[in-house]
Amino acid sequence: MQAETRTTPLHSWHSARKATMGDFAGWNMPMWYPSGAVAEHRAVITHAGIFDTSHMEPILVNGPGSLDLLQHCFTRDLQACVGSGRTALKPGQCVYGAYLDERGGVIDDAIVYQFAEDSYMTVVNAGMGEIVAGHLRSHGEEFEARIATLPGAVGKMDLQGPLSAKILATVLRDPDRVLRDMGYFSFKGHFDHASAQADTTLADGTPILLSRTGYTGEFGFEIFVDARRVLDLWETILSAGRDFGLMACGLAARDSLRAGAVLPLSHQDIGPWPFINHPWSFALPFNKDQTSFTKRFMGDCVLEMRDTAEHTLPFVGYDPRKVLLHDRPVVLDRAGHEIGVVLTCVADMAIDRRGDRIVSMASPNAPDNFKPRGLSCGFIRVKMRREPGEVVVLRDSRRSIEVTIVEDIRPDRTARYPMNRMI
Template sequence: MQTTVKRTPLNSWHRSQGANMANFGGYDMPLWYSSVKDEHLAVLNGAGVFDTSHMAGVTVAGSGAADLLQYCFTNDLDACMGRSKKPLSPGRCVYGAFLDENGQTIDDAIVFYVAADSYMVVVNAGMGGAVADHLRHNLGGRDATVTDLSDQLGKMDIQGPAAAKILGGVLADPKAVFTGIPYFSFKGHFDPASPLADAVRLDDGTPILLSRTGYTGEFGFEIFLAPDKIQRLWERLLEAGRSYDIKPCGLAARDSLRAGAVLPLSHQDIGHWPFINHPWPFALPFTADQTGFTKDFIGRTALEKQTDFSFTHAFVGKDLRKISAGENSRVIDADGQTIGTVLTCATDMGIGLHDGDIFSVASPDKPEGFKAKGLCCGFVKVDRKLSVGQNVDIADNRRKITVSIVDDVRPHRTARKPMADML
C-alpha cells in the first residue's frame, strides 16, 4: 500500500533552493542545503532557520482539560516549573511524554498553558492523530474538547545566538515581546479558528505565537503562524539575518545539534520500552528523593513494577567517526560482552577535545587557536547502569570505536541564557 508523502508550505521553496530532500515522518523534508557542517555551525555562531511545519499541534480545552492532561502526561503540571517546582502557569510550557499502560512512549511533547482551561500540545510529525485519540480515549467523563490541528499550523524555528537580533527586525513591537520571556515561555495565541486572539504580531500585522523553545540546545524561538504566511516570514528572516550569516538548515543539522545537546528523538531514543532510567528524569514527576511519583498518570504502575530494566545513557567519542545506529549495532563492555544497542550516533561538528576536555566553538574559555574537529555523540540503551566516565565500545558491521558515558556533551549552550544577554 503506497502512502502519500505530505508536503509542508515551504516545500516548493526547499526544492527551488536545491535542498537534499527525504521522507521524514511521512513528510518530504530537507536534509541539508549547502552542507550539514555549515548549517550546524551557523546555529552555534549566528543563526539558522528550520522548517518544522511537519510537527503537529493538539488543543485541549474545557474545565476538565488540566485534569485530563495531568492524567495522560508524565510531567506534573502542578509542580514542574524551576527548582522550586511551581505549577505550570499561563504563558509557560513544559516537556514530558504520553505513555501507554505499559509505561512505553506514545510520543514526547511540549504542553503550552495558553489560558484558563486552554492548552496546546505540540507533538512529533504524524503523531497529532494518535495523541488526540489517546486523550479522547481517556476523557473519562471530563469536560474537555480535544482538537487535532495536524497540517493546520505553519511552524518554523530560528535558533542561534543572533536569533533575537534578527527576529526583532520583523516584529511589530520587539521591545515588548522580548521583555519577560524566559526559557520555556511563550507569548501570543495562534489558533486557526481565532488567529487574532492575544497574538504577537509581525510588523506587517501577521499574528504569531512565539515560543522560546527549540530542539538545538541553543538560544532561539519556535514560531507558529498561518501556513499561508510562513514563506514570507521565512524569506524575510533570511534577508534580515544576512549580516549574521544566517542559513536555512535541514534535518541533518537538527539531528547533530540535538544530539550534542543531549535531546532525544522520539521513536528512536525513547519508544517501545519503559520511559525510565534515561537522561531526562525531569520529564517524570519524581518525588524529591527519587523513590516515587508525585501524581498518578497513565503508565505509572508499569514503571513502578518494572523489573526488566534497561538504561539509556548519553555518550561521546574521541573523534568524529560514527557507527550506524539501530538493531544491528552493538554496545560492548570491557569483557567483550554485548550489553545493548546504539540508539543515536551523530557528529556534533562544533566541539572538540583539548587535553581531555570538551570545548565548543562558543566556549568563552576555549584554548587559543582551538578548532572544532567534531566528536561523535548520541545514546546507547544497555542492560545495566553505567557510570559517567566509563568507556564502552560501540560497533556496527564496518567499525568499532571507543566512547565514554557522559552526562552532557556540548558545553556552553545558549538556550537558557537571559534575553538581555542575547540582544
C-alpha cells in the same frame, strides 16, 4: 504513518534552493542545503539557523476537564513543574514531557502550552497528531475536554542560535515588549488571529505564537503561524538574518545539534519501552528526593521498574567516526561482552577534545582559531547501569569505535541564557 509522502508549505522553497531532500516520518524534508550540514550545525552554535518544522503537529485541548485530562495522560505534573520552586504551569508557560501507554512505554514526547484556564495546546512529532489526539480522546469524555488537531492549518519554524533574538527583533511589532521578559519555556501570542491571546504580531500585523523553546540546546524560538503565512515569514526572517550570519538548516543539523544537547529523538531514543532510567528524569513528576511521583498518571508504573528496566545513557567518541544505525550496532563492554544497543550516533561538528575536556566553538575558553574536528555522540541503551567515564565499544558491520559514557555532551550551550544577555 501516512501512505503518501507529505510536504510542508516550504517544499518548493527547499527544492528551488537545491536542498538534499529525504523522507522523515512520512514527510519529505530538507536534510541539508548546499552550504552543508556541518556549516549549518556550526551556524546555530555561533550565529543562528532556521529550520522548517511544519511537520510537527499541534493539538488543542479545551474544556473544563483539560487540566485533569493532561494530568492523567502527560508525564509532567502541571500543578508542580515550573522552576526550582515547582510551581504550577500558568498561562504563557509551557513544559516538556511525554505521553505513556499503560505499560510505561512512550507514545510520543511533546510540549504542553497553557493558553488560559481550561485551554491548552500540545505539540507532538511528525505523523503523531492523530495518534496522540486519539489517545487523549479515548479519555476525553471522562474528563470533559475537547481535542482538536489542525491538519495543514498551522506552520512552524524554529529560529535557533545566540543571535536569534536580535534577528527576531527586526521583524516583530513592538519587539521590546514582546521579548523583554521572555524566559526559557515561556511563550506569547497565538497563530489564530481570532484568539484572545493573539497579541504578538510581526511588523505587518501577522499574528504568531512565539515560544522560547527549541530542539538544539541553543538559545532560540519556535514560531507558529497560519500555514498560509509560513513562506512569507520564512523569507522575512532569512532576509532579516542576512547580516547576522543566519543560515537555513536541514534535519541533519537538527539531529546532530539535539544529540549534542542530550535531547531525545522520539521513536528512536525513547519509544515503546519503559520511560525510566534515562537522562530525561526531569520529564517525570519526581518528588524532590526522587523517591516517588507527585501525581498518579497513565504509565506511572515505570517508577516500580527502576531496578529492572534498561538504562539509556549519553556517550561521546574521540573523532567524528560513527556507527550506522541501519546496521543495528551493538554496545560491547571492555571485555567484549554485548551489553546493549545504539539508539543514536551522530557527529557534533562544533566540539572536540582538548586533553580530557570537551570544548565547543562557543566555549569561552576555546583556543584561538579553534577548528573542531567533531565528535561522535548519541545514546545507548544497556542492560545494567554504567557510570560516566566508563569506556564502551560500539560495533556495526564495518567498524568498532570506542566511546565514553558521559552525563553531558556539548558544553556551553546557550538555551537558558537570560534574554537581556541575548538582545
